[in-house]
Amino acid sequence: MNIILFGSPGSGKGTQAMMLENYLHLKRISLGDILREEIGKDSELGREVKSYMEKGVLVPDELISRVISESIDTQGFILDGYPRNLNQVNELEEIMRKSNMEIDVFIYLNIGQQTIIDRLSKRRVCKNCGANYHLENVSPKKEGICDSCGSELIQRKDDTPEVIKKRWKVFFDESQKILDFYQNKNRLIKIDGDGDREKIFGKIKEKLQ
Numbered sequence: 001m002n003i004i005l006f007g008s009p010g011s012g013k014g015t016q017a018m019m020l021e022n023y024l025h026l027k028r029i030s031l032g033d034i035l036r037e038e039i040g041k042d043s044e045l046g047r048e049v050k051s052y053m054e055k056g057v058l059v060p061d062e063l064i065s066r067v068i069s070e071s072i073d074t075q076g077f078i079l080d081g082y083p084r085n086l087n088q089v090n091e092l093e094e095i096m097r098k099s100n101m102e103i104d105v106f107i108y109l110n111i112g113q114q115t116i117i118d119r120l121s122k123r124r125v126c127k128n129c130g131a132n133y134h135l136e137n138v139s140p141k142k143e144g145i146c147d148s149c150g151s152e153l154i155q156r157k158d159d160t161p162e163v164i165k166k167r168w169k170v171f172f173d174e175s176q177k178i179l180d181f182y183q184n185k186n187r188l189i190k191i192d193g194d195g196d197r198e199k200i201f202g203k204i205k206e207k208l209q
């Protein structure tokens with residue numbers, strides 16, 4: 001099965017993608033995680049994408065294109081954070097067509113703006129495995145330390161109020177065209193993304209069945 005998880009920043013797509021990865025044993029491809037890893041390694045790609053990510057704008061398509069064509073797996077995957085504009089939709093369609101594959105499900109996690117601000121400003125992520133926490137709702141057992149791998153939890157540089165606003169606008173400007181595309185292909189599943197992660201995951205599983 002090939003799945004896309006789509007939603008605004010803070011919609012919980014990263015968290016749900018990790019839960020689905022464990023549940024379905026499919027490869028999870030998170031563009032944001034891949035790019036942050038490259039920045040951490042100070043690779044050439046990392047240096048190229050850093051300033052875009054810190055500003056909360058999209059990284060140019062030609063850089064993303066390199067990453068995505070190396071990551072797509074013919075054994076099935078869960079895409080998190082891609083596609084993010086119509087050009088990327090078309091590129092993905094082309095990759096899928098060449099490999100004789102299809103996107104089976106496009107899951108849209110829909111949430112309100114207040115939830116986004118609350119989730120992102122109180123989010124902490126593991127700098128090693130990328131697991132997500134929330135200062136109030138999903139706190140780790142030991143403060144500042146990841147439950148899964150024991151590494152340090154940090155606040156992402158783009159989780160500041162100003163950059164959150166910018167990221168939301170970027171999402172808002174591009175999202176409708178993408179939603180229309182998958183709706184027309186009859187692949188769109190809309191999920192209410194407000195509420196706790198287990199409840200949302202339950203709704204996703206129900207729809208997938």
Ligand code: AMP
Nearest residue numbers: 031032052053056057058059081082084
């Ligand atoms: P995310 O972790 O999904 O919130 O992504 C963080 C940032 O990475 C975004 O604000 C963009 O700067 C960049 N990014 C992630 N995925 C893409 C993509 N598909 N196209 C362009 N930029 C991306």
